Amino acid sequence: MSAEAVRSLLGRVRYEVLPARTTEEKVLAHVPRDVVVTVTASPVKGLEPTLALTERLAAHGFRVVPHVPARLLRDDTHLKDVAERLREAGVDDVFVPAGDADPPAGPYHGALPVLRRLSELGAPFARTGITGYPESHPFLHDDITVQAMWDKRAHATYIVSNLCFDPRVLGDWIARIRRRDVILPVYVGVAGPVQRAKLLAMATKIGVGESTRFLTRHAAWFARFAAPGGYTPHTLLSRAAPVLTAPSAGVAGLHLFTFNQIAETERWRRALLDRLG
Structure with a gap:
């Protein structure tokens, strides 16, 4: 059951990429057209890239x-x-x-006012995503982040x-938001098969993307990537499979943080699908 569940999840993935110089080339070379690609945004470089x-x-x-940070x-x-430009594309x-x-x-300090304004503009996008935090947010109490999802629903x-590295924490968080009647489908954020040295180099060189900065605020997480027998996405998915595939969880798929190791992420996914199949 676990293998079947993991295979199902790997068939419903999104790849998060950073808008760097070689990103387009990497996506074209390695990402199938049926995989959704999400593009982060940097407070340093702005929205244009x-x-x-x-x-x-x-x-x-x-x-x-695209990520459109408020x-x-x-x-x-x-x-x-921005909305008109994206719709034209x-x-x-x-x-x-x-x-x-x-x-x-500008005047937007959080996502909710932007979401409300988009609704007032006639909801120009068929789908709109918001953030969830299974691991505690660096600056906000868990009750506030759960309430925010309720407000934005x-x-x-x-x-x-x-990102979350603990299946128990992930399961508790999903159960909590469902008890709060937040019923939106969830894409579970998972770090891909990233190497610690490459991740550190990426964070230093590019410094973009909510995912990279979120990791830098949790320095202890780097040890999980580096330790022998430490973090692997397959291990996390196998252990979390019962939680992620429960009908009550409402998990729509996986959101894989590639940290621009795009070829490595797709090779890992294809190899694991073949092995599980």
Whole structure:
């Protein structure tokens, strides 16, 4: 049952990538067209690299989900322009986190006002994602993050969880949000088969993406990547399979944080699918 469950999850994945110079080339070379690609945004570089890469990948036939952090939006006009540009590119799915820009570029300090404004604009996107935190947020109490999902539920269509390395914590979090009547489907955030040295180099060189900064705030997690017999995505998925495949969990698939190790992530997924099959 566990092998069958893991195989099912691996067939429903999203790859999170960083908008770096070689990202387009890597995606074209290694990612199947049936895999959703999500593109992060950087408070240092702004939204433009995210929007430009999204347009190029969409033109290649990929289903692309850009991150549109609230704190990178300058004003209401900027939000409208971004929405129109993405719709013209054929994008029908966006992910709206609060983002890390400090101070914010404009009046939006969190995701909820942006989500409300998008609803007022006629909900231009068929799908809209919001963030969930199975592991405690560095700055916000767990009750606040769960309440935020409740507040956003009317304006969103799914949740993407941030990284979690503990199946028990993940199961407890899913049960908690369901008890709170947050019924949006969840894409569970999982770190791909990333090497610690490459991850550190990526964080230093690029410094973009909520995922990279989230890891840098949790320095102890790096030990899990480096330790012999430590973290592997297969181990996590195998142990979490009963939780993730329970009908009550409402898990729609996996959100794989590639940290731009795109070829390695797809090779790992294909090899594991073949082995499980």
